[in-house]
Amino acid sequence: MNNKIRNIVVTVTFSLFIAFFAVLCVLRIFSPVEYSDVEKRPLAQFPTNITVESILNTKEEDKSTIKQFEKFTVDQFPFREFFRRLEAQFQLNVLNLKENHGYVQENGSIAELETTFFEKGLNGALGRLQYIYDKYLKDSSGDKYVCLVPDKNYFLGRDFGYPVRDYNWLTGKLQAALPDMTYIDITGDLTLDDYYLTDWHWSQDGLLGVQNTITEALGSADRFETPFKENVLEGFKGGYTDQSALYPAPEKLVYLTNGILDACTVYDYETNKTYGLYNHELFSSKVPYDFFLSGTRALLRIDNPNATTDEELIVFRDSFGSSLIPLLSEGYKSIYVVDIRYVMSDMVGNLIGGYEDRDVLFLYSATILDQNVFK
Amino acid sequence: MLFSSISFLYYFLAAVLLIYFIVPFKAKNLVLLIASLFFYFYGEPIYTLLMLATTLSSYIHGLLIDHFRGTKWAKVFVWTSVASSLAALGFFKYSDFFISNVNNLFGGSIPLLELALPIGISFYTFQTLSYTIDVYRGEAKVQKSFVRLATYVALFPQLIAGPIVRYTTVEEDLSSRTHSFENFSCGATRFVLGLAKKVLIADRLGDLIASFHASDEKSVVFYWIYAFAVFLQLYFDFSGYSDMAIGLGRIFGFRFLENFNYPIVSKSIAEFWRRWHMSLGSWFRDYVYIPLGGNRVSKWRWLFNTLVVWMLTGFWHGADWTFILWGLYFAVFLVLEKFVLNKFFAKIPRVFSHIYVVLVILISFVLFSANGMAGAIADIGGMFGAGNLPFWTRETGYYLAGYAVLLVAACIGATPLLKTAVLKLKEKSRIANNVINVLEPIVVVALLLVITSYFVGGSFSAFLYFRF
Structure with a gap:
């Protein structure tokens, strides 16, 4: 080619490239996509309510036509996922960089890299746990x-040298907030390999x-x-899988059963229905991890008809508990599973009838504590 | 409006290219002017009026200077032109600096104006100054068409971050210019390469710099990584923007002068400034240094001239003492080179002069990027282990490993190695020339795809030179 x-x-080539995407962009003004399933959020729309004031305003996100238009152009760009x-x-x-928008991939395992705790959120969450302790357990x-529960970040720092949040500091804060509860350290029992490659x-x-x-x-071993x-x-x-935009191959979900677990029933206080420990229908849902204990439920009771004891356990938990608590079933007659993200702390006592x-057991991951989403 | 955004590339530029190449030549300047005003209005609605007022002032002053040429009034009007342009720049950019210094000095409490800095004011003020001064000097013909002069001042490729295009450079292009496949293709390639420098290198180095600032585990080595990252980020950001401006200008038939010429290969600070932000250096040379007498004066007067020019160069970059110090820092090395260092470096292997330049500029850009004087002292101290800083931390290793490929690629990209290799190949072999010609459109499209992916990922950031 001369x-x-x-x-x-x-x-x-340059002109056609620009023209091709320009035409598709303009078409999106007339037929925008409303929601992103991948990102689980509504996408920005072409600005309406355009006034002289909104055009002259270039600072405030929600009042500026130009800012809204900029957001629209990014959110509605064709072939967004590609x-x-x-x-x-x-x-x-x-570029061989380790992060993309906060996501990293180590040994094939995807994780979000967090370097600091949101202290205000953390203090709020710890305050809520203290409240429960004072109200019901003291x-x-x-x-x-x-x-x-250590999240993947902990192992990225411990085993791979990533700059991560200070978990010793968090553990210290947790123990200081709940000094009369016995702290159980499980970090030695886990590695990054014990987590899903494509999930937290x-x-x-x-x-x-x-x-x-x-x-x-707990003395029940x-x-x-x-x-x-x-x-x-x-x-x-x-x-x-979708959030990181890395789209790794699907993996296996391994679940554990035995005769005792098969016989256990799970009573849902919200729906008054009884399920098994594992919900096969939900494996094909948008959140396949909901397979365990049917996902996010405010208050459950696991009954073990083959229990050799009358002892009962109450677990305040987040979603990490869904896959662990079934493995505790054999040692108790009943386990109450409470998620105070979905039920008011003040109501829990009445529902499960005394402590x-x-x-x-309070069983919480660092990520949930950091966000203060308790009621 | 940012060049590195979807709104620019796929809405604004697409529309402007379409309209510009459809309309007859007579209407092309008007199309560019309207497009440029919209481009500026999009980011600075109110300050568009300020830019138009500055342009109108220059236009009228140009006419008056020309009309009264040969009389004392011409001199009066060139001074009123300079004074009014500098007054606007001083008011919007430097008033709070002066107020806070007066307050500090005399214990006063004059309230700060807290004005938003009009984007690109430093660039377009210097352009309008060059116009009226050149008309006065007889180096440029007066422009009788307001549309043409306004097109020159507001021309969107170079409006907000340079290069500082002199009126004389585009004087002829404003009235007649060539549109060709060669101009378009060279301009488009240059624009895309500039965009890639900004989005794929400078912004990624910006992530490293942000991580450095957020780190609680800094070390001596981490400070040096930071220093390299700051220099390379500034280079790729600003030279990338200049590439985009020159490329876009070429698409529309304008020939802007080069603004960067691989400054990292310099063997002295004087050479560095002949290769870095060349349009600013030559502006200060022609409109400040030479009128002060240049180097055809006594040693002490030359020293004074040098300090004035470099203090102003620093001050042009920002209303803070760190910028003034940054300019004077270079003045010190220029003086040292003239009297001592040039003779010394002439006697030893060339590699040492390169090391000297790299050290001086790394420290200079750490100073340039510092948050105030206290921050500058802390950052430069950190490079030399001040405050019992550890030599190495685990986090340093993480970031060095993570950014090694990018840093090495950026270092190589900052030298003329790749460009020289491509040009030599094209010259030596016809086959190689043809292969490179085939690859060029493929590279352009591939880069556009990757750059667009970064826009969609939402990872664009503002150009660093906007704040000047």
Whole structure:
């Protein structure tokens, strides 16, 4: 190709490229996409209510026509997912950078890199846990425990040298806030491999060490005798699959069963319905991790008809508890599973009827504590 | 409006290109003027009036200077032109600096004006100054068409971050210019390369700099990584913007002068400033340094001239003492070079003069980017281990490993190695020339795709030179 032809080809190519996307962009003004399933948020729309004031305003996001238009152009750009994917691949594989919009990939495992705690949120969450302790547990005779679930960040820092949040500081704050509860350290039982590659949660088959540490601490370890059987569901797509724009291959979801667990029932106080520990229907939902204990539920009771004890356990938990708590079922007659993100703390006492002789476990991940989403 | 945005690339530029190349030549300047005013209005609605007023003032002053040429009134009008332009620049850019210094000095409490800095005011003020001064000097013909003069001042490719295009550079292009496939293709390629420098290198280095600032585990090595990142980010950001401006200008038939010429390869600070922000350096040379007497004066007068020019150069970059100090810092090295260092470096291997330049400019840009004088002292101190800083931390290793490829690529990209290799290949072999010609449109499209992906990912950031 000589220089003359090169000039024509570059001119035409550049012009067509710009023109092609320009036409698609303009078409989006008339037929915008309203919601992004991948990002789980409404997409910005072409600005309406345009006034002289809104045009002259270039500072305030919600009042400026120009700011709203800028957001519209980005949100409504055609082939949005293709471009998000291209950016992620270029960032991580060509520039060889470790992060793309806060997502990192280590040993095939995707994680969000967090370097600081939101202290205000954390203090709020700890205040809520203190409130529950003071209201319900202070005078009860049962034992009280608190356990921090390390998120993937912890292992990125501990095992791979990433600059992450200070978990020692968090543990110290948690213990200081709840000084009369026994702290259970499970960090030694876990590695990054015990978490899904495509999700922030831990994988149930990696939790046997955690189950042992917790039941040892609770004094119920000798009641666990029945071995587990591993079952596999193919095609698990965790929450990071789309969010990170890395689109890794689906993985396996492994769940553990035995005769005791198969016989357990789960009563949902909200719906007055009874389920099994695992909900196969929800595996094909948008959040396949909801397979465990049917996902986000305010208040559940797991009943074990084959229990060799009358002891009961109350677990205040977040979603990490969904896959761990089934493994604790064999050691108790009943386990009350409380999620104070979805039920008011003040109502919990009336619903489950007293705390006197029951052991209580607070089981929370660093990410949830950081956000203060408790009611 | 940012060049590095979807709104610019796929709405504004697409529309302007379409209309510009459809209308007859007579209407092209008007199209560019309207487009440029919209471009400015989009980011600074109110200050568009200020820019138009500055342009109108220059237009009238130009006519008056020309009309009274040869009389004392011509001199009066050139001075009123300079004074009015500098008054506007001083009021909007420097008033709070002077007020706070007066308050500090005399313990006063004059309230700050807290005016938003009009985007690009430093650039277009210097352009209008060059116009009236050149008309007075007889180096440029007076422009009788307001549309043409306003097109020159407001021309959107170079309006908000330079280069500082002299009126004489585009004087002929404003009345007759060539539109060709060669101009369009060279301009488009240059624009895309500039955009890539900004989005794929400068902004990514910006992420490293943000991580450095957020780090609680800084080390001596981390400070040096930061220093390299700051210099490279500024270079790729600003030279990228200049590439985009020159490329867009070429698409529309204008030939702007180069603004950067691989400053990292300089062997002295004097050479560095002949290669870095060349349009600013030459502006100060022609409109301040030479009128002060240049170097054809006594040693002490030359020293004074040098200090004045570099203090003003620093002050032009920002209303803060760190910028003034930054300018004077260079003046000190220019003086040292003239009297001592040039003779010394002439006797030792060339590599040492390169190391010297790199050290001086790394420290200078850490000073340039510092948050006030206290921040500058802390940052430069950190580079030399002040405050019992550890030599190395785990976090330093993480960021060095994470950004190694980008830093090495940026260092290589800041030298003329790649450009020289491509040009040599094209010269030596016809086949190589043809292969490179085939690759060029592919590279342009590939870069546009990747750059667009970063826009969609929402990772664009404001150009650093906007604040000047």
